[in-house]
Amino acid sequence: MGDHGRVPLVDGGVSFVSSAVPGEETLPVAAVARRLGVAPATLRTWDRRYGIGPRAHTTGRHRRYTQADVARLELMQQALLRGATPAEAAGYALRATERPQAEDVQVVAPRDAGAMLLREFSTRSSSVLGLSRAAMAMDAVSTQQLIEDSIGELGVVPVWHDVLRPVLSALASRWAQSGECVEVEHLVHECALSAMIRATPVVTAPRNPRPVLLCCAPDERHSLPLYVLRAALASGGIGTQMLGAALPEAALAAAVRRTGPAAVAVWAQLPRHARAEVFDQVPRTRQRVRLFACGPGWFSTELPDRVDRLDDLTEAVHRIETLVT
Numbered sequence: 001m002g003d004h005g006r007v008p009l010v011d012g013g014v015s016f017v018s019s020a021v022p023g024e025e026t027l028p029v030a031a032v033a034r035r036l037g038v039a040p041a042t043l044r045t046w047d048r049r050y051g052i053g054p055r056a057h058t059t060g061r062h063r064r065y066t067q068a069d070v071a072r073l074e075l076m077q078q079a080l081l082r083g084a085t086p087a088e089a090a091g092y093a094l095r096a097t098e099r100p101q102a103e104d105v106q107v108v109a110p111r112d113a114g115a116m117l118l119r120e121f122s123t124r125s126s127s128v129l130g131l132s133r134a135a136m137a138m139d140a141v142s143t144q145q146l147i148e149d150s151i152g153e154l155g156v157v158p159v160w161h162d163v164l165r166p167v168l169s170a171l172a173s174r175w176a177q178s179g180e181c182v183e184v185e186h187l188v189h190e191c192a193l194s195a196m197i198r199a200t201p202v203v204t205a206p207r208n209p210r211p212v213l214l215c216c217a218p219d220e221r222h223s224l225p226l227y228v229l230r231a232a233l234a235s236g237g238i239g240t241q242m243l244g245a246a247l248p249e250a251a252l253a254a255a256v257r258r259t260g261p262a263a264v265a266v267w268a269q270l271p272r273h274a275r276a277e278v279f280d281q282v283p284r285t286r287q288r289v290r291l292f293a294c295g296p297g298w299f300s301t302e303l304p305d306r307v308d309r310l311d312d313l314t315e316a317v318h319r320i321e322t323l324v325t
């Protein structure tokens with residue numbers, strides 16, 4: 001983003017104010033979308049769903065964004081890039097900018113934004129603390145058992161949202177800041193993957209006559225959420241076929257021709273891997289194939305009209321199950 005109209009920095013952080021200042025420059029939706037690298041429709045969706053839009057009312061039908069509004073959206077983007085769902089990222093950005101300080105100004109340093117988000121995640125449950133301790137001790141048996149016990153108590157999707165993601169996000173942040181704990185993150189990932197596979201029942205009589213294909217976008221290797229989705233769908237009697245990480249576009253097209261699926265769900269964790277062209281390669285068949293873009297990586301990608309954007313796993317499970325049965 002260019003320097004024109006950027007939010008002023010205060011002590012190395014971003015200065016947020018609660019309403020427009022008289023004479024302050026404001027921006028229309030299209031200009032904000034260009035600055036953030038998202039579609040205007042995405043901004044409208046964030047405003048409508050999560051209440052993270054322009055705060056100050058203006059004359060006429062069109063609302064305009066202040067510098068504080070744009071800074072709030074930038075903070076949301078930081079959270080999204082760290083793996084938060086849009087709802088979590090929006091809630092975090094709103095809370096971070098509404099805590100009053102002197103002269104009703106909230107200062108949040110960009111380098112501290114991820115740490116603040118992780119602290120919020122880490123206070124959610126005792127399961128997070130227990131898993132963190134077992135993982136840091138490199139105790140694979142306890143780590144595996146804690147994850148499986150949590151799945152038995154809560155279910156696969158709540159465990160992903162409320163237990164695994166906070167721990168994995170914290171470890172990823174520590175690696176980014178200091179280069180430490182890569183081995184711990186890998187341990188948790190492998191234990192979680194094993195637990196999700198064990199929690200996936202074999203669906204011998206699926207409710208859907210045609211399967212749901214699950215794969216990651218080309219070059220996307222963050223496949224663990226896809227296994228969570230598979231486990232949740234299988235628990236509801238939905239038949240799936242897992243194609244895994246980093247599936248080439250040509251391979252996805254071939255799989256669609258071979259299986260005639262009811263739906264294709266493509267997961268993208270990181271925005272750089274979320275290329276809408278992957279859906280253009282899905283061949284059209286005599287029976288309709290529903291297409292789903294799943295995961296936080298798609299939040300700024302303009303998608304074809306025939307593709308449904310699913311922000312998080314809870315929404316994905318419900319939407320896919322509803323449409324294919």
